[in-house]
Amino acid sequence: MAQAAATTAQQKLSENDVQAIDRLRDAYSRLKSEIGRVIVGQHATVERLAICLFARGHALLMGVPGLAKTLLVSKLAETMSLNFNRIQFTPDLMPMDITGTDILQDTAEGRREFQFVHGPVFANIVLADEINRAPAKTQAAMLEAMQEHNVTVLGKSFHLDEPFLVLATQNPVEQEGTYPLPEAQLDRFMFLIELDYPSEAEEIQIARTTTGEALPKLERLMTPAEILAHQALVRRVPVPDHIYAYAARLVRKTRPSNPTAPAWIKPLVSWGAGPRAVQYLILGAKARAALLGSYMVRLEDVQEVATSVLTHRIITTFAAQAESIDARQIARRLVEETATDA
Known part of the structure; x- marks a missing residue:
């Protein structure tokens, strides 16, 4: 089944894209x-x-x-x-310290004009x-x-x-x-x-x-x-439908008000991840797959990036902090539990 899925994924990619992924893997x-x-x-x-x-x-x-x-x-x-x-x-530090600002300077013609000086x-x-x-x-x-x-x-x-x-x-x-x-x-x-x-x-x-x-x-x-060019290539890496479903299911479980959230989440999490987390799970999995030379996104690609995507989007409760349970531990446990019903 995995071989058939990989063959299907390669068919979705052009020959040029397949060669580009190979080059990206070697460059990485x-x-x-x-x-x-x-x-x-x-x-x-x-x-x-x-x-x-x-x-x-x-x-x-x-x-x-x-x-x-x-x-x-x-x-x-x-x-x-x-x-x-x-x-x-x-x-x-002020905004203009990072963005830059207009500064009055002398021109070659002897006039004084405002010129924009780029910030860092x-x-x-x-x-x-x-x-x-x-x-x-x-x-x-x-x-x-x-x-x-x-x-x-x-x-x-x-x-x-x-x-x-x-x-x-x-x-x-x-x-x-x-x-x-x-x-x-x-x-x-x-x-x-x-x-x-x-x-x-x-x-x-x-x-x-x-x-x-x-x-x-x-x-x-x-x-x-x-x-x-490689950034555009990453966007074209195919994703099977069950991977989209897995990413959405994983993110929805971080929300204590969601019916699919496990019972242990509710006393530990006050606010879960939003839709942007699903987007970044998919994009991160696409990029990882391409860097490793894969022609399609696999479940392990999503699981590998999930903790980095979810940790700063999970807001813990005082009860979790009192028990020394942080967002990273919660994200890891969710990934482990959700992997069993993928």
């Missing part, structure tokens, strides 16, 4: 090898970042300081031939460091850039270069003086990617790699035009 394999020359471990994180890039999503990175988040993102941009900017969010958001990959430290007005400007791929300054709209990817970080340790992201803005992020401490062997290798000579310059594996 080289990408992992190149980044591995600088970044020790973090294999799951690299996969999640690649999925976001080719699915045209954004990601929220969560991890304590010192886990090489900035280095990882900058090296991803380097291998993809993309422009990279880092914005350090602070409580006094004008890049292909933007690392929004500690985004929850910025006030709501600045977060709203960033939200417009993420959602519309445009910024508006003094009534004028400016389009951002494609591809455009925002990777925002939050420090899970220090929360004093922060502005928690509202649920509507959290929902704009495709993935929540949590970085954990490295293993002992990885930590030893990190010390060896970073305390010697300068880090190597990585090979450029792809151009922006090729990335845009």
